[in-house]
Amino acid sequence: MPSKGTILLxxxxxxxxxxxxxxxxxxxxxxxxxxxxxxxxxxxITMKFDGVKGxxxxxxxxxxxxxxxxxxxxxxxxxxxxxxVAINCFSTRGAIMGEEAQDKLIREDxxxxxxxxxxxxxxxxxxxxxxxxxxxxxxxxxxxCNLIFYYLMDWLARERVDIPAGFIHVPRxxxxxxxxxxxxxxxxxxxxxxxxAVEIISKxxx
Amino acid sequence: MIxxxxxxxxxxxxxxxSILACxxxxxxxxxxxxxxxxxxxxxxxxxxxxIEGHIERHKPAAVVCTGQGxxxxxxxxxVAINVASARMxxxxxxxxxxxxxxxxxxxxxxxxxxxxxxxxxLKxxxxxxxxxxxxxxxxCNQLFYHLMDYLARESVDVPAGFIHVPMxxxxxLEKRNAASMSLDLIARGLEVxxxxxxxxxx
Numbered sequence: 001m002p003s004k005g006t007i008l009l010x011x012x013x014x015x016x017x018x019x020x021x022x023x024x025x026x027x028x029x030x031x032x033x034x035x036x037x038x039x040x041x042x043x044x045i046t047m048k049f050d051g052v053k054g055x056x057x058x059x060x061x062x063x064x065x066x067x068x069x070x071x072x073x074x075x076x077x078x079x080x081x082x083x084x085v086a087i088n089c090f091s092t093r094g095a096i097m098g099e100e101a102q103d104k105l106i107r108e109d110x111x112x113x114x115x116x117x118x119x120x121x122x123x124x125x126x127x128x129x130x131x132x133x134x135x136x137x138x139x140x141x142x143x144x145c146n147l148i149f150y151y152l153m154d155w156l157a158r159e160r161v162d163i164p165a166g167f168i169h170v171p172r173x174x175x176x177x178x179x180x181x182x183x184x185x186x187x188x189x190x191x192x193x194x195x196x197a198v199e200i201i202s203k204x205x206x
Numbered sequence: 207m208i209x210x211x212x213x214x215x216x217x218x219x220x221x222x223x224s225i226l227a228c229x230x231x232x233x234x235x236x237x238x239x240x241x242x243x244x245x246x247x248x249x250x251x252x253x254x255x256x257i258e259g260h261i262e263r264h265k266p267a268a269v270v271c272t273g274q275g276x277x278x279x280x281x282x283x284x285v286a287i288n289v290a291s292a293r294m295x296x297x298x299x300x301x302x303x304x305x306x307x308x309x310x311x312x313x314x315x316x317x318x319x320x321x322x323x324x325x326x327x328l329k330x331x332x333x334x335x336x337x338x339x340x341x342x343x344x345x346c347n348q349l350f351y352h353l354m355d356y357l358a359r360e361s362v363d364v365p366a367g368f369i370h371v372p373m374x375x376x377x378x379l380e381k382r383n384a385a386s387m388s389l390d391l392i393a394r395g396l397e398v399x400x401x402x403x404x405x406x407x408x
Contacts, residue, residue: 085287087314087339103322113287113314121304138287139340 004037004205005066007198008059012072012144015047015097022173022187023071029191036202038066045070047144049090049099053151060155067164067201069118069194070152072145074169078183079133080193081169082120083140086149087113091142106150114153116166119204123197132193133185140167164201168194207240208400209266211257213273213345216248216297223374223392224272230393237404239267246271248345249298250290254307254352261356268365268403270319271353272396273346275370278385279334280395282321283341283368286350287314291343307351315354317367319399320406327402333395334387341368365403369396 009031011024024044031042043059045052060068074081088111090104120136127134140146149167156165170190177184210232212225225245232243244260246253261269275281288311290302321337328335341347350368357366372387 084289084343085313087285089284089339111312111314112285112316113312115289115313136291138343142339 003034003039006039006041006063007035007067007069007201008063008065009040009042009194010045010056010059010070010148011042012045013047018073018172018176020173022073022170022176022190025173025187026170026190026194027071029187030195030198035198038202038205040198041065045148047097049097049147052144052148056148056151057155065163066205068152069165069197070148070167071170071194072148072167073172074145075172075182077169077171079135079171080127080185080190081135081137082118082123083116083137083149083167083169084120085113085115085138086140086146086153086167087142088150089142090147096143106147107154110154114150114157117162118164118166118197119200120166122200126196126200127193130192130196132189132196134193137169140169145169164204168197207242207264207266208236208268208270208404209260209264210241210243210396210400211246211260211271211349212243214245214247214297216345217294219377221374221377222274223371223377223389224274226389227371227392227396228272230389231396231400236397236400237408239400239404239407241400242266246349248296250296250300250302250348251298253345253349257349257352258356261362266364267407269353270366270396270399270403271349271368272371273349273368274373275346276385277336277370277372279336279372279387280328280392281336281338281370282317282319282324283338283350283370284317284321285314285339286341286347286354286368287343288312288351289343290348296345307348308355311355315351315358318354318357319365319367320403321367323406324399324402327398328395331394331398333391333398335395338370341370346370365406369399371395
């Protein structure tokens with residue numbers, strides 16, 4: 001069967017305390033698979049402030065995907081978090097991704113925010129049916145995850161590409177929560193959540 | 207004058223710390239600016255008209271809207287978003303789902319409060335506080351969005367924004383390990399915020 005198109009998934013590389021990053025680990029489990037005729041492509045994004053824009057835009061131009069889900073880890077998150085909105089702000093406490101900034105605009109003349117274009121209600125509903133803890137989140141923060149989310153939505157808006165696209169946070173891995181205080185989720189369960197999101201999108205795209 | 211607003215009680219509570227704290231400042235003057243207080247009902251279809259009416263009537267030099275949040279300190283909100291989505295009904299019974307306030311409006315508005323100065327002043331005064339990146343999608347974000355949207359549409363350039371305040375100790379007695387703050391400290395926090403704004407204005 002010829003491919004109906006590519007669904008692009010991105011995860012971040014390891015950084016800081018995260019010797020492995022659960023976001024790319026979860027994405028990789030879907031790499032090369034096909035859902036309802038749509039091929040999955042997975043790309044790892046470098047945790048470098050200056051590099052993210054070029055990397056995500058490069059992948060968008062290369063694949064011309066029919067849908068995009070960017071992912072990242074939330075160190076404090078207990079559940080899969082489907083993000084509602086990206087904001088035009090990069091603000092750190094200390095240096096992150098090689099950049100220390102306070103209240104910096106991601107794009108000087110960009111809009112304050114972009115809403116996700118993922119079918120988030122349907123995704124949340126199916127995640128619940130699959131008994132995977134998940135929630136809708138109203139803030140993707142102001143560092144790496146919000147950064148790629150904003151660049152993604154900003155590029156699509158500027159290029160007038162109307163496709164399902166957005167960002168999903170996954171929790172840390174059990175091996176990263178051995179202190180027993182932090183919430184965690186296995187890479188398998190996070191991957192299953194991404195699979196459910198991809199299944200919904202691929203069905204809606206037909 | 208500086209306009210302060212707080213919400214009426216909701217969610218089965220008999221009090222709302224936001225309006226109670228605002229009332230503590232009512233009529234007082236800070237660096238030459240008098241604090242005027244208005245209570246906002248948690249009624250979906252009334253909020254827009256009320257906040258716009260208060261601004262038209264008072265022509266304030268600054269606006270600080272407040273509401274009850276679940277945090278441990280005062281949360282200075284960075285951004286209002288163009289969506290209402292409630293897990294519990296408003297006091298009027300309405301329960302919106304993913305509903306934009308203004309279908310032609312921008313996705314988001316930044317606060318126009320000098321939030322870094324405000325946070326610094328709160329820290330110096332010993333009032334627990336933080337910058338928040340989400341005011342939620344209920345009444346507080348609604349009021350915040352209508353406020354910023356009105357100011358933008360009318361080209362009114364004044365410091366304006368939204369502050370979430372914690373619940374009162376008496377509100378969390380039945381809630382296991384929920385954060386609270388005494389009314390005096392919340393009111394002191396709002397005073398610090400108003401002082402910080404009024405000094406910048408004068």
